[in-house]
Amino acid sequence: MNCPFGIKPRWERRKDARPQELLAAALDLFVEHGYAATRLEDVARRAGVSKGTLYLYFENKEELFKAVVRESIVPAIGDAEEYIASFEGPSAELLRWVIATWWERIGASKASGISKLLMAEASNFPDLAQFYRDEVISRASAMISSMLERGVARGEFKPMDINVATQVLIAPVLMLMLWKHSVGPCDQRILEPQAYLAQLTDMVLHGLLTTEQGGGGCADTR
Amino acid sequence: MNCPFGIKPRWERRKDARPQELLAAALDLFVEHGYAATRLEDVARRAGVSKGTLYLYFENKEELFKAVVRESIVPAIGDAEEYIASFEGPSAELLRWVIATWWERIGASKASGISKLLMAEASNFPDLAQFYRDEVISRASAMISSMLERGVARGEFKPMDINVATQVLIAPVLMLMLWKHSVGPCDQRILEPQAYLAQLTDMVLHGLLTTEQGGGGCADTR
Amino acid sequence: MNCPFGIKPRWERRKDARPQELLAAALDLFVEHGYAATRLEDVARRAGVSKGTLYLYFENKEELFKAVVRESIVPAIGDAEEYIASFEGPSAELLRWVIATWWERIGASKASGISKLLMAEASNFPDLAQFYRDEVISRASAMISSMLERGVARGEFKPMDINVATQVLIAPVLMLMLWKHSVGPCDQRILEPQAYLAQLTDMVLHGLLTTEQGGGGCADTR
Amino acid sequence: MNCPFGIKPRWERRKDARPQELLAAALDLFVEHGYAATRLEDVARRAGVSKGTLYLYFENKEELFKAVVRESIVPAIGDAEEYIASFEGPSAELLRWVIATWWERIGASKASGISKLLMAEASNFPDLAQFYRDEVISRASAMISSMLERGVARGEFKPMDINVATQVLIAPVLMLMLWKHSVGPCDQRILEPQAYLAQLTDMVLHGLLTTEQGGGGCADTR
DNA sequence: AATGAATGAGAATTCATTCAT
DNA sequence: AATGAATGAATTCTCATTCAT
Incomplete structure (x- = not known):
């Protein structure tokens, strides 16, 4: 992690991509199952993160949805x-x-x-x-x-x-x-x-x- | 009935009308909110009965829905x-x-x-x-x-x-x-x-x- | 029903037998399913009467059970x-x-x-x-x-x-x-x-x- | 933790101990009350957790029971x-x-x-x-x-x-x-x-x- | 006496959201 | 930043009991 040669460690690569990945996962699931029937746990899982992480980027389900709309x-x-x-x-x-x-x-x-x-x-x-x-x-x-x-x-x-x-x-x-x-x-x-x-x-x-x-x-x- | 003091009975016997009333209420709410988002308690309330009464006439939510389709x-x-x-x-x-x-x-x-x-x-x-x-x-x-x-x-x-x-x-x-x-x-x-x-x-x-x-x-x- | 010749109409025959029939049905079901899991509706049905009738003879489930014990x-x-x-x-x-x-x-x-x-x-x-x-x-x-x-x-x-x-x-x-x-x-x-x-x-x-x-x-x- | 004012956290992380605690509580209550009469909420409470937590570890009542059998x-x-x-x-x-x-x-x-x-x-x-x-x-x-x-x-x-x-x-x-x-x-x-x-x-x-x-x-x- | 429609408290289960680590 | 354990309100369904007819 303290890589002295400036090579980005793998886990950092995704840093900025996280919200995008979450939005992509959310879009998929919202479209597939509808708003109410989409579980945030599934969104997180599909994006490869934990449920808690989702809440770091989006205040709640509603804001996540809005973000999907705003992005897509x-x-x-x-x-x-x-x-x-x-x-x-x-x-x-x-x-x-x-x-x-x-x-x-x-x-x-x-x-x-x-x-x-x-x-x-x-x-x-x-x-x-x-x-x-x-x-x-x-x-x-x-x-x-x-x-x-x-x-x-x-x-x-x-x-x-x-x-x-x-x-x-x-x-x-x-x-x-x-x-x-x-x-x-x-x-x-x-x-x-x-x-x-x-x-x-x-x-x-x-x-x-x-x-x-x-x-x-x-x-x-x- | 004919109660001179106007005391309302806890419930009124409707017998044959009930299923129709329930189906009508269910149709309304299913159409308004969708299948998943319709609460059976609300269906019952709209038909003027209690939760339990609904189950006298329809085995479960799915059967209620099917009955609505079959009737309407x-x-x-x-x-x-x-x-x-x-x-x-x-x-x-x-x-x-x-x-x-x-x-x-x-x-x-x-x-x-x-x-x-x-x-x-x-x-x-x-x-x-x-x-x-x-x-x-x-x-x-x-x-x-x-x-x-x-x-x-x-x-x-x-x-x-x-x-x-x-x-x-x-x-x-x-x-x-x-x-x-x-x-x-x-x-x-x-x-x-x-x-x-x-x-x-x-x-x-x-x-x-x-x-x-x-x-x-x-x-x-x- | 006002039979002038003293012949008992069929439906009256069971008059006194009712409690016995209920007790017999209750015994069967209590033994088969246990106390808690026995539904009074099933007891009534097995005795060929309605749920309400059961309550004419027994105050509640507990009294019905006691009566079964007392009889059997x-x-x-x-x-x-x-x-x-x-x-x-x-x-x-x-x-x-x-x-x-x-x-x-x-x-x-x-x-x-x-x-x-x-x-x-x-x-x-x-x-x-x-x-x-x-x-x-x-x-x-x-x-x-x-x-x-x-x-x-x-x-x-x-x-x-x-x-x-x-x-x-x-x-x-x-x-x-x-x-x-x-x-x-x-x-x-x-x-x-x-x-x-x-x-x-x-x-x-x-x-x-x-x-x-x-x-x-x-x-x-x- | 180490909170100088003695404020209790809403819950305490137990992770690996949880399943055992839940199984122990479930064994107690199943033995005491039987399968049907044991309320999952009581199992949870006895293990010191909430209803929902139980479902993190066991899919449903039946699986909980099976787990108890498998463990005990x-x-x-x-x-x-x-x-x-x-x-x-x-x-x-x-x-x-x-x-x-x-x-x-x-x-x-x-x-x-x-x-x-x-x-x-x-x-x-x-x-x-x-x-x-x-x-x-x-x-x-x-x-x-x-x-x-x-x-x-x-x-x-x-x-x-x-x-x-x-x-x-x-x-x-x-x-x-x-x-x-x-x-x-x-x-x-x-x-x-x-x-x-x-x-x-x-x-x-x-x-x-x-x-x-x-x-x-x-x-x-x- | 008899009915059976109606009730409502109660139990299992789900899931958005929180928070200690 | 990330985790995932924990929560509890909400929902479906059941059944002992009541009561108008």
Whole structure:
């Protein structure tokens, strides 16, 4: 341990990695079993530490969960906000990017299980629901709205009720995440998320755009 | 009874009404909180009885839940099976009836919460999941399939892969139920189930029908 | 029911038999499962009545048990007391009768299970233990003692410490009852109660008698 | 620790001692009250810990009980097996040792209460009965049988039906344990276990031996 | 007399959280 | 920093007893 040659002893290597490992373990188990049914002991065990260690990094179960959300979902929103703020191209392209990237980072990953979990357990854990509304839903909505407003401001999108349009965009993505974690495991034959989202984007753009510059896919959904 | 001094008896004999009252209370709470988070004591209290009384009627939590499913969902499948077996009109009309009626009896009622609950907790309660697969999912699938086969046999529907088509029909209805109990409570603005289903039916029929006899916008669901 | 011809309607036939039926059912179940593990509901069911009816005849579980003891064991003691009081023959013969009859009426019957039960559960139910000591053990001991005293008084038995001799006589009978309900059910090969008791009586008599008038069996225990 | 103000810690770390303390407490209470009537909370309290702590060491009540049996009874069988296997002297001496040692280690200790308990409650807890048959009764029987077979093989004991002889040896020891925990507490005057067993051994040996080498009253049990 | 629905205290077990080491 | 032993509130289920009918 007092290694004079500056070689890091094995046990120290993990020092900073600990919280990450715990968050990863927690994400896995929360997604697999839900919030209430996930035992902190199992989280600790999966991360290879003891139950007590978990409490060194997270005040309690609720804070652990919040940390998981903050690590697995919130950054994607921040990145999207930045991308939108600095993007200079056509809004149609931006919208495509936002939706595709959202799916890649959240929908396709385990993080989407968090959304499903919250839908299932929100009523049992009002504090968690509140937190999720505050830090995820409203920020994500604001992000989408700002993107739409940009399109309208630049004359690329038709004038619209931004709030409603935001919901309309979010709904199918949410649904897809729900699907993936509820029916999906039983039956993968039906929905092809990527294709579904591409099609959705096209449909929306055909509706949103003032001219046909965003086009591409034929929006005959059937 | 007829006690002139208004003294309340410790309990009131309800006999035959009890099971129904208990099932109703259980349905409410299961839908509201999920399976694991529903306390039997609360179910009893909501039905106006004590913990012990519940056990007079249902062996344990699992059996109570099964009874709720058997009362709130299974009969609708049986009725649909009968309707299909005795129906003599065009298959397009039959399909409209099945979908519309399913929504009325299950989707629009609290019973739809049961489906959502199972999707959320199936992995934590394998026995319940098995039960639901056996008594609900397979029967409902068989019912839908038989309806499609009828249409094909009568030359009204195009030949098709019945299993896939069954899934395609079930999926949106399931999704709608999920939605209602997850996102719906937060935001009712977006999805109008009845309209959505009418549209879905029309779209499917345009795909299924060999000729255009199934009509277009005449979504007289009854 | 107001049968004018004096024919007893069927349901009334059992009127007086009820307590007996309940006691019989209780004896069976107490012996089979022990005191604590016997459910009053099962007793009632076995007697073909409802739980509530049981409480019409017996104040509570403890009183039911006492009644079982009073019906199945205590009378045998009374009868023996009477027999002893009125018996005029030789004390050796009396002793043989008492031991043989005790086995017939108690040891060989289910009632012996009550003794075993009490030995197992006495410490958990001090009131029951007290009751049993008062109404069974001391009376039976007194009965045996009086018989021995009679023999001594009539010069048939040697003078002795009556209390010790009483214990010495009771112990093997008790042991036999214990055996029957503990090891016996697993293995009937070894002990032949009747023969064992006959031998015991002979051995005791050879020790007790002032002369060899009581003899018979060779007391070589092997 | 070393707290100068004498404040007691909420609990004290005992680690390795805990299981033993819990087993000791459990043995006490099981013997005193029986299996069903022993409350785990009381076991914990007697060991000076809380309910939950018990579950750190034993999965449930049944496993706790099995552990008690495995600790308090099973090793004595193993030791006897070893002793028999390595013993080189006359079989009569071996038999004396086995019986005397059995009484010392099991019969005279609280462990004998476990046998009594099982006889009383076996029918209510079939799993426990099975376990006891498998891990205690059959092993002990085999041990006794092997000892008898050794005597026969070496020409020291007469040929015999080993199974019956095994039962004949076990029965009185069992009985003595039963006695100790049922009648014994009420009345210690009668049976003197050590003397009784010495006598038993002698009687058996007189029957078993081919010659008189096993001696008469020299009941030097060690 | 008879019923059986209803009660509620009590026992086993689980798990988030604390804290001495 | 890390551990893991210890805690105790909470939950499911049981059963002796009560009481309106």
